[in-house]
Amino acid sequence: MAVALAYGIVHIPIESTVASVALWGIYGFAQGLVFTGIWILAHECGHGAFSAYPYLNNTVGWLCHSFLGVPYLSWKITHARHHRFTGHLSKDVAFVPRTAEEVSGQKGISLQALQELCEDTPVATTAKLIAHQLLGWQAHMIFNVSAGPESAVGGDWGRNKGWFSARASHFDPWSILFLPQQAKLVVISDIGLALTAYALYKMAQVTSWQTVALLWVVPYLWVHHWLVAITFLQHTHPDVPHYGDTTWTFTLGNLCTIDRDFGFVGRFFFHGAINDHVIHHLFPKIPFYHASDATAAIRPLLGEFYNTSQENFLVSLWRTFRECRWVKEETAAPAPHIYHWVRPSTERAA
Structure with missing residues (x-):
């Protein structure tokens, strides 16, 4: 489908400037959906869920992710750590929130004043959301942004000391994100990216x-949007907590994921792989084409521990981005180190 879209837009005769702008805009959006579907298939390869053959999985995954500017094996390594520590406040790899105490201490303001920062104007929130959607993926790849402070195998990577205080890049073979013996895998990933860059240069x-x-670039940016939005919403919800060392368990942490219905786009372009994220975290080797049936089977067993949302995608993205800024330890919780999102409405009501 990706080739057909590219061939069509290049060979369709367009004389009107307005029509040209409109058609290229439609192409960029549609190709972005197709590219995201390719990204998801490579993700399945990384879990060994694409086929029963590891060599085939890694070959297809490397080719697809390299085409999309993703260091396949480098990302596969850190993504496995994400699955190992999902929901952990300091060891998870993606979308790890800061505590309200941590942020207020850095800014030198009270928690009450920090609370008022959650009430950004719509213009400010929109600007931050656009930056989040366009830059979030590469910020994570290059600087390990949104990862927990203890997520690197090389120790505390210094999240609070600035992006350049530690080598925490997915493109660096000697990054603290990897063990020494994994450096060659990072190099193989970088070779794939270099080949893609060379192909684009020749093109x-x-x-x-x-x-x-x-x-390529416009659809690539759409992939950024979809990738960040999807994973953000699958791991962030105003009612879903995070856990610290004494409370976190593998099962409890992976049940901090949320199933969301992405409608026709999710079922067709994204192969239905993103609608059933809870089962994917509990059993990541289940092929995406069996995820829906597996979810239906396990959902009654999970009961209240199963998280799902049928809220409109854009509404949910806006609300979640606006409300889920920092977390605070729940002092009234039955166990320590349970952190809930700090929200303006709940804090004022309290």
């Missing part, structure tokens, strides 16, 4: 950089 020589930007 630009044959056509133009504008054509490359329209055919």
Whole structure:
């Protein structure tokens, strides 16, 4: 489908400037959906859920992710750590929130004043959300942004000391994200990216950089949007907590995931793989085409521990991004180190 879309947009004769802008815009959006579907298949390869053959999984995953600018094996290593420590406030790899106490201490303001920061104007929230959607993925790849402070195998990577205080890049073979024996896997990932960059360069020589930007870069940015939005919503919800050392368990942490219905887009373009995220975290080797049946089978057993949301995608993205900023330890909880999201409405009501 990706090839068909690219072939069609290049060969359809378009004389009107308005029509050209409109069609290229539609192409970028549609191709972004297709590219995201390819990204998801590579993700399945990383879990060994694409086929029963590890070599085939890694070959397909490396090719697909390299095409999309993703260091396949590097990401596979840290993503496995994400599955190992999902929901852990300091060891998880993605979308780990800061505590209200941590942020207020850095800013030198009270918790009450910090609470008022949650009430950004719509304009400020919109600007932050756009940056989150466009830059979030590469910020994580290059600087390990949103990872827990104890998520690196090389120790505390210094999340609070600035992005450049430690080598925490997925592209660096000697990054503290990897063990020494994993350096060669990072190099193999980087070779894939170099080949993609070279192919785009040669394509630009044959056509133009504008054509490359329209055919690949714009859909690539749409992939950023979908990838960040999907994973953010699958791991963040105003009612779903995070856990510290004394309370976290593998099962409890992985039940901090949320199933969300992405409608036709999720079922067709994304292969239905993103709608059933809870079962994916409990049993990551289940192929995506069996995830729906597995969810239906296990949902009654999970009972109140099963998290799902049928809220509209854009509404949920806005509300979750606005409300889920920092977490605070629940002092009235039955066990220590249970952290809930600090929200303006609940705090004022309290």
